[in-house]
Amino acid sequence: MARIEINRSGEMDVFVRVVELGGFSPAARAARMTPSAVSKLIARLESRLGARLLNRSTRQLQLTPEGCAFYERATRLLADLEDAERAASAGEQPVGRVRVNTSASYANHILAPVLPAFLSRHPGVTLDIVQTDAVVDLLAERTDVAIRAGPLKNSSLVARKLGETALMIVAAPSYLDRCGEPHSIADLERHNRLGFGYARAVDGWPLSENGATAIVPATGRVQASDGEGLRHLALSGVGIARLAAFTVRDDIAAGRLVPVLAHLDAGEKEAFHAIHIGQGGPLPSRIRALLDFLAENGRVC
CATH class of the missing domain: 1.10.10.10 (Winged helix-like DNA-binding domain superfamily/Winged helix DNA-binding domain)
Structure with a gap:
């Protein structure tokens, strides 16, 4: 036969x-x-x-x-x-498109400044960057690499840690001049606490006072879908926000934002990971090139 x-x-x-x-x-x-x-x-x-x-x-x-x-x-x-x-024809140079899904905060403050170096190092690679704080299905969204903050759930995804950052409560001087500066958890009751419009691993602000830690809900009058949105609302004097330290350091140094309730900080840190599909299998060189570059140049602190 x-x-x-x-x-x-x-x-x-x-x-x-x-x-x-x-x-x-x-x-x-x-x-x-x-x-x-x-x-x-x-x-x-x-x-x-x-x-x-x-x-x-x-x-x-x-x-x-x-x-x-x-x-x-x-x-x-x-x-x-x-x-x-x-x-075989290009000397093993990475070639092709990498679709990246990441938060606007990471994209603006960490990824964008180092992208010229990556593109110069790998001229055959193109990037398609989608910005959202929502957790996406990598398979359904045809995503090669997702950069996510917070704890990881058990799954078939492979993660590479990109560091971790402190979280800071901040407000614009204009807001504090208008509404006063809070000095205790109780004081927060009269302030507009800006929050995210989606569920998070810790749905509130962990603060330590008198030896006990309390989760203060961010139940202000305005919510946003991403950290950069909250940052801009805080810069505009709309309310108080709790944001990743790497996103507000320049604003604090320039006096655009002021740290609030730093003495009540519970010490929580937020980890960042680059994740992709597959358990230990070989990766296309274009994806591996980006992951290696981020591990070296895309770390948060």
């Missing part, structure tokens, strides 16, 4: 296109195939693997758990194959 040749990399490429483009028709256009041919290819792939990869409906396709796992491995293998081909 003749042996049936299977183009596994071709199947993976079509499957990844279906997932990332959201359907058989756009994937067919991108791969220069017919939608029927793409549908049959996915059906053959599922039959060979003995697992359903996609749940199909009239409106959308949805990855099954097996499909998620296969997509993760397929994208990594295709990236490795692309890297191998480029290495």
